[in-house]
Amino acid sequence: MKDITYAAPKTIAEATGLLNDKGDRARILAGGTDIIVQVREGRRDIDALVDVKHIAEVNELTCDAKGLVIGAAVPCCVIYENKAIAKAYPGLMDAVTLIGGIQIQSRASLGGNLCNASPAADSIPVLIALEGTCEIAGPKGNRSVPVEQFCTAPGKTVLGRGEFLVRFRFPPPKPHSGAAYLRFIPRNEMDIAVVGAGVAVQLDGSKCKSARIALAAVAPTPLLVADAGAALVGTTLDDAAIAKAAAIAQAAAKPISDMRGDADYRRHLVGVLVKRSLAIAIDRAKP
Amino acid sequence: MTKKLHIACKINGQPAEFLAEPRNSLLEALRDEVKLTGAKEGCNNGNCGACNVILDGRLVNSCLVMAAEVEGKSITTIEGVATKDGLHPLQQCFLEGAALQCGICTPGFIVAAKALLEKNPHPTEHDARHFLAGNLCRCTGYDKIIRAVLEAAGK
Ligand SMILES: Cc1cc2nc3c(=O)[nH]c(=O)nc-3n(C[C@H](O)[C@H](O)[C@H](O)COP(=O)(O)OP(=O)(O)OC[C@H]3O[C@@H](n4cnc5c(N)ncnc54)[C@H](O)[C@@H]3O)c2cc1C
Ligand code: FES
Ligand code: FES
Numbered sequence: 001m002k003d004i005t006y007a008a009p010k011t012i013a014e015a016t017g018l019l020n021d022k023g024d025r026a027r028i029l030a031g032g033t034d035i036i037v038q039v040r041e042g043r044r045d046i047d048a049l050v051d052v053k054h055i056a057e058v059n060e061l062t063c064d065a066k067g068l069v070i071g072a073a074v075p076c077c078v079i080y081e082n083k084a085i086a087k088a089y090p091g092l093m094d095a096v097t098l099i100g101g102i103q104i105q106s107r108a109s110l111g112g113n114l115c116n117a118s119p120a121a122d123s124i125p126v127l128i129a130l131e132g133t134c135e136i137a138g139p140k141g142n143r144s145v146p147v148e149q150f151c152t153a154p155g156k157t158v159l160g161r162g163e164f165l166v167r168f169r170f171p172p173p174k175p176h177s178g179a180a181y182l183r184f185i186p187r188n189e190m191d192i193a194v195v196g197a198g199v200a201v202q203l204d205g206s207k208c209k210s211a212r213i214a215l216a217a218v219a220p221t222p223l224l225v226a227d228a229g230a231a232l233v234g235t236t237l238d239d240a241a242i243a244k245a246a247a248i249a250q251a252a253a254k255p256i257s258d259m260r261g262d263a264d265y266r267r268h269l270v271g272v273l274v275k276r277s278l279a280i281a282i283d284r285a286k287p
Numbered sequence: 288m289t290k291k292l293h294i295a296c297k298i299n300g301q302p303a304e305f306l307a308e309p310r311n312s313l314l315e316a317l318r319d320e321v322k323l324t325g326a327k328e329g330c331n332n333g334n335c336g337a338c339n340v341i342l343d344g345r346l347v348n349s350c351l352v353m354a355a356e357v358e359g360k361s362i363t364t365i366e367g368v369a370t371k372d373g374l375h376p377l378q379q380c381f382l383e384g385a386a387l388q389c390g391i392c393t394p395g396f397i398v399a400a401k402a403l404l405e406k407n408p409h410p411t412e413h414d415a416r417h418f419l420a421g422n423l424c425r426c427t428g429y430d431k432i433i434r435a436v437l438e439a440a441g442k
Contacts, residue, residue, distance in 0.1 A: 003289050006309035006355040029353065036312070036351050037332045049309070051356060077345065101421025102399070103336060106345035107352070 001040045008051040012137045012166065015052055020139045020162030022048050028164055030058075030073040031107030033100065034116040057166050058111065063088060068170040072111025077102075079110070089170070090284055091130060091179025091200060095123040098183065111165045117151040117221070124151070124222040125198025125214035126181040130170050138163035148214065148224040174210075177202040178284025180277040183216070184269050193217045194261045197249075197273035201232065203285045208232045213245060213274060218253035218266055225252040228274070237282055246274040296357045298323070299367030307354035314338045316354035317364060325365035325394045329423070336422030339395040339402075340364050346402035348421075365394035368401055376439040377401060386435035388426035396422050400436045409440055 006029075009015040019026055026048040027035055038044040052058050053073050060071040063084040070079065076096040079085060086093050099108050099122050113123045114134070124147065132147040139162040147168070150157055159165070179200035183193035196216030202209040211229035216222050228248040235241035255266035291306040298321065305320040314331075317323045317340070329337035331350045338349040341363040368375045377397050380386070387393045396419065403410055403418040410418065415436050416429070424432060 001310040001312075003308070004310045005289050006292070006353060008355070029356075032351050032353065032356075033333055036353065040331065049353065051353070053356075075345075100333070101336075102402070102418055103339060103346050103348045103351075103421045104333060106342075106347045 001036075002042070002045075004039065004046065005048045006051065007048065008054045010054045012055060012057060015050060015055060015164060016137055016139050016162045018048075018050055019164060022050075023161050026050050028052050028115070030109040030112040030115075031075055031104075032112075033104050033108045034112055034118075052164065060167055061085075065172060067172045068092075068168075070110055070168045070170075072115075072165040072167055073109045074111075076100075076105040076108050076110075080105075088173050089130065089179070091126050091181055091198065091281065092123075094181040095126045095198070098122060098181075110168060114147065114150055115157055115159070115165055117153070117155050117157050119151075119154055119220055119222065120193045120196065120217040121222065122181070122183055122193055122196055122216065125196050125216045126179060126200075127168065127198075128214035128222060128224050129179050129181075129198040129200040129212045131200075131212070132168045132170050134168060135166045136163050137166045142166075144169075148222070151221040153220050174202045176204070176209075176285050176287060178281040178286075180280035180284065182273050182277040182280070184273060192260065195255075195266050195269040195273055197270065197277045199229075199274065199277045199281050201237070201278065201281045201285050203237075203282070206236050208235055208237050208241075211245070211278075213249055213278075215249060215253060215270060215274075217260075218255040218270060223252060225249045228252065232278075237278070242275055242278055245278070246271040249274045292355050294354060294358050296359060297361040299363055305354075309353070309355055311354040312350050313340070313342075313352040313354050313357055313362075314349040316357075317349060317362075320354075323364050323366050326398075327391050327394060329391060329395075334421075334423065335392070336395040336399060336419075337392050339398040339422070341398060341402055346399055363398070363401075365398050368397060375401070376442040377404070377436065380435040380439040380442075381432075384431055384435040384438060386427060386431040392422060392424040392427075396424070396432055396436075400439070403436070404440055410437070412437060415440075 029049040029051040058071040058073040127147045181198040183196035185191035211232040213228040307316040327337035329335035
């Protein structure tokens with residue numbers, strides 16, 4: 001690896017100060033499962049790693065009546081070992097249990113998954129479906145951004161000079177709601193999503209009260225397809241309604257062709273995964 | 288070159304100190320500074336598991352940990368798996384079951400399997416295959432490895 005420096009600030013102010021001084025010559029180190037490889041392979045040219053794991057706020061994890069707070073650097077394994085989160089947010093579990101293998105899950109954080117801004121990142125669709133917001137700290141203060149607005153291009157985010165992601169906030173699960181994430185990969189584990197779909201639905205009796213559908217790996221950024229969710233509202237979530245939502249999601253997808261699959265194949269997968277993930281979410285939403 | 292860092296941690300139960308450059312991975316520090324060469328560099332990008340160590344109770348790829356991060360932490364490497372009374376049951380079962388050929392993947396598999404058995408002393412075959420999905424072997428094939436792990440779990 002090229003010569004770099006390493007700093008481990010203990011407070012948010014110290015971290016934003018360091019990041020502000022160094023601008024894009026510094027990158028945050030959370031679990032390191034993306035950034036260490038990128039720096040080693042020369043895909044990110046930086047001078048400094050700023051390890052945020054000694055800052056209390058990025059390690060926060062609380063799940064209570066007010067909702068869910070996940071510090072940006074909390075590793076996947078700590079999230080899925082938390083029984084309260086597993087019970088209240090099974091859709092989130094789908095994502096955190098399939099990122100990498102055990103070794104990766106020991107380190108990989110949701111903050112890293114989002115800030116790396118890969119279009120194929122597995123956690124982002126369900127973070128969007130669950131109406132997550134990102135709390136950002138910066139030299140000029142704090143701000144909040146909905147997850148769906150965070151990534152702006154492959155590898156790019158809304159973070160400005162000196163800013164970093166501190167934590168995610170999610171509202172408490174709505175009554176009779178359920179969420180799910182599914183991805184398609186050619187093997188069972190350890191691969192990058194060809195397509196991913198994260199969905200959430202809320203039921204009101206036999207009808208759908210609200211729904212959100214988000215996709216991975218079909219556009220330059222993770223995609224919230226608001227129209228697809230809206231098409232389900234007021235329906236009984238019958239096959240025709242689900243087929244219509246899936247078709248809207250397919251139309252919104254702007255996939256590229258690459259070695260993992262061509263654009264038509266990806267568009268086909270969007271339809272399949274939206275239908276299948278909705279079936280799981282609806283099942284979870286039932287009383 | 289950036290100044291070397293002085294790192295104090297615990298390795299295989301013993302206090303340890305070493306110097307490392309800020310750019311060094313834990314794997315590089317273990318092999319080149321601490322001279323514990325049991326952890327192997329296979330891919331150096333998180334895919335093969337040959338560099339596996341247990342860091343504060345968690346299985347990690349030491350190629351994806353910076354040496355500077357382990358200040359104050361506790362590390363178990365393959366060198367810490369056998370005891371003075373002899374080989375760990377996993378090591379014995381790998382030997383008896385011929386679960387290795389070239390052996391490059393073996394330290395990683397054994398450290399990973401140790402982490403598995405600490406968490407789940409009686410894994411099913413599915414549990415073992417799932418837990419070890421981050422470890423690659425290019426010569427033996429996985430059946431003998433999985434059988435050795437399940438055999439060791441029974442001991
Ligand atoms: C073998 C292997 C398998 C993988 N499998 C998957 C998979 O199945 N699915 C998947 O989605 N990903 C996968 N990944 C990619 C990676 O593990 C994930 O993206 C992971 O969530 C990244 O988190 P991290 O904490 O390790 O991030 P880091 O590598 O520490 O950081 C990632 C990026 O985000 C920035 N960053 C991190 N935290 C913050 C913050 N708080 N504020 C601002 N910027 C920040 C960093 O500077 C860096 O640019 C895999 C990686 C490997 C090596
Ligand atoms: S060398 Fe670390 S995972 Fe392959
Ligand atoms: S024995 Fe050679 S790689 Fe596994």
